[in-house]
Amino acid sequence: MDKKLEPIVKIIQEKFGAGLEEFRDEVHLSVKAGQIVEALTIMRDEFHFELLSALTAVDYWPQANPRFHVIYQLTSLEKNLSAQIRVSLNGSSPKVGTVAGVYASANWRERELLDMFGIEIEGHPDPRRILMPEDHEGHPLRKDYPLGYEEPQFTFNFDEIDLRKPYAKE
């Protein structure tokens, strides 16, 4: 761990009872879902993590509790540091508070979580799907969502396959 990161990690651990993991010089802190807004606010305001580099999730299906980890990858330009904060969510009703008020970039990234993982974002200013069509069913990046394929149509069976082919709804 970077020397400059040690005091920051210590404060976050004490304040939130955060778990700590290290791998290849990376620091992964885990906090509870309810604490994330406060934790990110502190990271941004007190420790100068100005940039939310990435916001994504991991699905551990078939494991049900916790099923998801939401990952907030932070970068400090001023101190040239990186840190990752994780939140674990259960599979039955995954929800986490929005951090769009802390980092504006989280707005679109959280819409992506909603779209791709079906994680409910509480208090999100614009909770619509972002990449998939709005009438799409299911959440593609969940592990129980099949990779999918399209039946190839040839001249002799074009109409037959056309009947059962799931087109986007008009």
Next chain:
Amino acid sequence: MAQIEEVSLDKFKHLVSERALTGETMLLNMGPQHPSTHGVLRLLLELDGEVIVNCIPDIGFLHTGVEKNMEAKTYQKAEVMTDRLDYMNTMGNNLAYVMAVEKLVDLDVPARAQALRVILTELQRIASHLVWLGTSGLDLAAMSMFLYCFREREQILDILELVSGQRMMTTYFRPGGVWRDVPVEFEKAVRDFIKIFPKRIDEYETLLTKNPLFIDRMVDIGYLSKETALSYGVTGPTLRASGVDWDLRKARPYCGYEQYDFHVPVLAEGDTYARYLVRIEELRESLKIVEQALNKLPLGPVRSDNRKFVPPPRSEIGVSMEALIHHFKLWTEGFPAPKASIYSAVESPRGELGLFIEGDGGPKPLRMHLRTPSFDNLGVLPEIVKGHLVADLDAILASIDIVLGDIDR
């Protein structure tokens, strides 16, 4: 025949102003088939006369499920998907991917491969900036720029074809090194390019930089403040034109960037013209890096000889039993990566291109997330176009240099 459905405002109520609901302002659909949106991007504009009140980007038309597909492939095979993301920066995507995998499995790369990676990614950066310069010139009615820029870009793509066999879908960098050593013609081809290109940049600048028509369309258009840029996660030249000195090649050198002498252009103005000047300067800096790296290109192997991750050369397979076993294991099963996660980022022509990989102990990733710079850079567009004319939208959109393949993944 499909029924034409009237667009309902209900979905966008919270995004448009009150006046749109009463019909005082007009909603105009721009794209997805529009030449100046640089791909399949749809923008819903709320207009008061010709002034933009609100802009609502609609993305996802090019979504191909790259992340899901990568999760179903082994680490070696997933690399081809990265070419198809940001198709202007294939070498850069390959680099981001192989560096992430190398970090996950802890694999060393020989010095010659590192230097080749630097040369090719910088050439690719130049090619990408040339497409940006050509198309943004085209958007502002400088038709000839497009033709000149594509002439030089073609020369770079020829070099990429020389080394990898493909102009665009290169997959040349592999975990542990590069695919194979460069051919003997490589050095001359790059030297030829280094020789002519500075003059060509001067030519572009004579056409645009002090052109009054061009300046009128660019200066004080689309102002982006430092704070807004950071909050929206904007990176790359767009961020540096807003006065933030942040370039991963300098801040966290990888592939031996610390050996090369180059500077990172930073401007404080934050408008469209500053973004133009930063990228033009980056063309010169990238060329400097290419020249230095080529001058001290070390000799030696181009692939690691760690056979647990890197397949043996063909010549070994005929004489060594171990080589045959490794070859077989690697191409049928793949190599396992630890049950842990890493985040690794490189500076792409558009900004921070990061990969988040979580392994599950097996040969396929559990989760592969691509932090693509265009996605966040586009997110700031609604903020910076407000109050400008529709005609300025072209210039602003061109200046943040998005690639839709990079956004939609």
